[in-house]
Amino acid sequence: MITGKNYIGNTLSAKGSKTYQTFNPKANTKNTTSFVEATPEEIDAAVALASQAFDTYQKVSGAKRAEFLNTIADEMEALGDTLVDMYVSESGLPEGRAKGERGRTLGQLRMFADLIQTEDWRNPTISGEHNELRQYLIPLGPVVVFGASNFPLAYSTAGGDTASALAAGCPVIVKSHPMHAGTGELVASAIQRAAEKTGMPDGVFSNLNSAGIEVGVQLVKHPKVKAVGFTGSIKGGRALYDLAAERDEPIPVFAEMGSINPVIITQNAVEARASEIAQTYADSITLGVGQFCTNPGLIIGVASTEFTNFINDLGEKTAAIDANCMLHPNIHTAYEKNGKSVISQPDATIVAVHQGTVEENYAQAKITTVSGDAFLKNSKLHQEVFGPFSLVVQCKNEAQLLEIISTLEGQLTGTIIAQEEDYKDLSPLIERLQNRVGRIVFNGVPTGVAVVDAMTHGGPYPASTDSRFTAVGNQSIKRWVRPFSFQDFPEQLLPEFLKNQ
């Protein structure tokens, strides 16, 4: 069923000579399929086909595009255990997670299908002295999508970026994530079957294999590509953003990147329920082996005996949770390296490290701590350590805590853990935190991103490259569309939904 080839629209293609395999981190072995890296000619062909498909696809009715999205979901579902097994073999994540993420992915596809059943999402507007102006949203053109290492389904081949772009009327070219190329190909095959079954133009979707950076670079530089979606590291997202900004015709890049998701715990909360918070956070820090963009990598409080006790308790509870394997040896290596970098900074110390049996590719969870003074001075302590890692900052007082929040880099989320008696004093904290993040969670954990209208999954740089958009929920479609106006148009030349009646 898996061929290792590229999908150039409806055509399987493998003209290149470079190949690579995916890795099973749990078994600590390579998987068998060889994936053939796309050649410059294949990339050109995919983009040319996408550009051609755009002429047709942008005119396909919302109801027909919705049928396409729903059929993608059906075809993915029909892959059944084949998809789940492939996912597990390429990620080391448990079967339950695979099934949960599949459900989320199908849900997203169907949500966008619902959205575009009517044309309301295009925000049709009529105004002017004589109603002479009629505006609606139109698609930008071919979109390139770079999937995430940590969400082989929900933020990859048929994930949120692809679903929202296809919903908007933009053809999509996926730069397949090398860590789960097999999962990617299975999903690509589902999309391709759905496109054929629902009569979509050839080239509305392509899937290109790549283990290096060349394919992505060529795609982002291609004059016929009109926008880019990316989920991953700051380094990767920034590189694509720079390439896109340097083009003769710059194009928008929405990159959802790094975040350490600060959690602020008040003294009252520590005094009232330290043990409960410690358990909740030990679980959140180690959930999915800490491999979430919303992982709580930074916990901030004012130094006190109770806070010290909390930190030790959090360390013990985190260290006690069973270790598990990371997505890939490279991710494990980066986890070790980045963790060491934080711990080697002046004043940083380890509170606790998981001590149980640890197999190859398994991450040892770590809780570390540092003073507010040191944290303020040293931006190396602000770096994301992707994995089950958190740094607890002990501020000397409330003012220092606020200063840290104000000067923090942009984040996807911030969390406030507080008691009712704190409410009256929280405004300064909320205001500062709001200016640095896309979402504030109250007395909860940042891990978990609901796919609903009111979700903001994005935030000030470097959480994203453009805080004016969200990567999750119906509103994420806005990344791929632009307003357009007809002026003084004869009724018969207008789209149906812009006519007078």
Added chain:
Amino acid sequence: MITGKNYIGNTLSAKGSKTYQTFNPKANTKNTTSFVEATPEEIDAAVALASQAFDTYQKVSGAKRAEFLNTIADEMEALGDTLVDMYVSESGLPEGRAKGERGRTLGQLRMFADLIQTEDWRNPTISGEHNELRQYLIPLGPVVVFGASNFPLAYSTAGGDTASALAAGCPVIVKSHPMHAGTGELVASAIQRAAEKTGMPDGVFSNLNSAGIEVGVQLVKHPKVKAVGFTGSIKGGRALYDLAAERDEPIPVFAEMGSINPVIITQNAVEARASEIAQTYADSITLGVGQFCTNPGLIIGVASTEFTNFINDLGEKTAAIDANCMLHPNIHTAYEKNGKSVISQPDATIVAVHQGTVEENYAQAKITTVSGDAFLKNSKLHQEVFGPFSLVVQCKNEAQLLEIISTLEGQLTGTIIAQEEDYKDLSPLIERLQNRVGRIVFNGVPTGVAVVDAMTHGGPYPASTDSRFTAVGNQSIKRWVRPFSFQDFPEQLLPEFLKNQ
């Protein structure tokens, strides 16, 4: 009344030694006031004050910000003839235009005031399984505005960019346009008085003088600046875009730049009403001495005897219109130079040039023509000639006309001049044109931009740096805001309009 100083919030400041004067193109003399260029320290002070003001200003209620905007309009109106006279002396534009543009500017300020009387524009949204997510739009932070040479009021100091940013809750720092620094200072003084009268924080608005590029460069690079608005040339807008993209923290730049605004005339329209179209376009091409971003600089049709006659008629009618002075000698020089560049291209010829008496700084209107073959091959023929200039392209057939449209650079507008019998055949043209422009006008002229909700004033690059936004109308506020979500927040800590009731 005019001091030549910078406004650093409420404080007049002139610490620099570099000065410059504005120019009266009609009288062909320098105006007397010396404007003192802002120093690096003054720029820093203005940004620091804006950043500090943001903490307060973002919390000011919509009703209070509306009062501020309305008071700016009142204070501008109260300047009466002083403002009109200054405008005329710095632009050479007639008094009627000054008054019309003032009306538009006051109208824009009051329109945004109306918009923010309620919080609906923030798009408050509640969702999630237990209504736990509450999203609304929040301001980005200090915005730097670069005004336009050709709209000393409506797209400058208190123009659309400033009005929309202040409405959004963002402090504004204006980089004053050197050609109308006196008009800018008068308007800045009105804004400053309005800020004091309505109790806005010091630093919510600053106005910095500059005749060179250094002030703008420092502003765009400043870490505390969070967005940029620009109206002007492609070269200028692109330079700012590049600076913003190269920052450690890239920031959005909305630049509304060049456009040649293609007008397509069908053979049927030429046959039915060539003379009427020629007069309408002679008037549109020379309106405001052609100094509009929506000036019809490109007219396209299929070669025929009737089209040739139309071109000659257009030339005669355009040349017959009285010449007038351009905004500034530099603009006049650029007009001559850019026109010569187009005319010197292979196959380009002059149809007609205004032959009446021409004084210093006056522009001679020009109609030129070229074959479709030559136009397709040579992008130098696609350059904007800012002024009363238009190039008529004679295509060899309908297919070539469509090819030209498909391969044209992005434009603010496109116009179709057609007869009812053409309607059934127009889809291919409309589709291609729609992908290249922000607005299509039918049987009209592109000059004239209504300030209404359904207006799109923007378009694919290089018409703007981000086609997903418009520079005109209520929706232009979206350039300066981002979505933000509260999750699981206690009712009492939410803004009023996000509460349950």
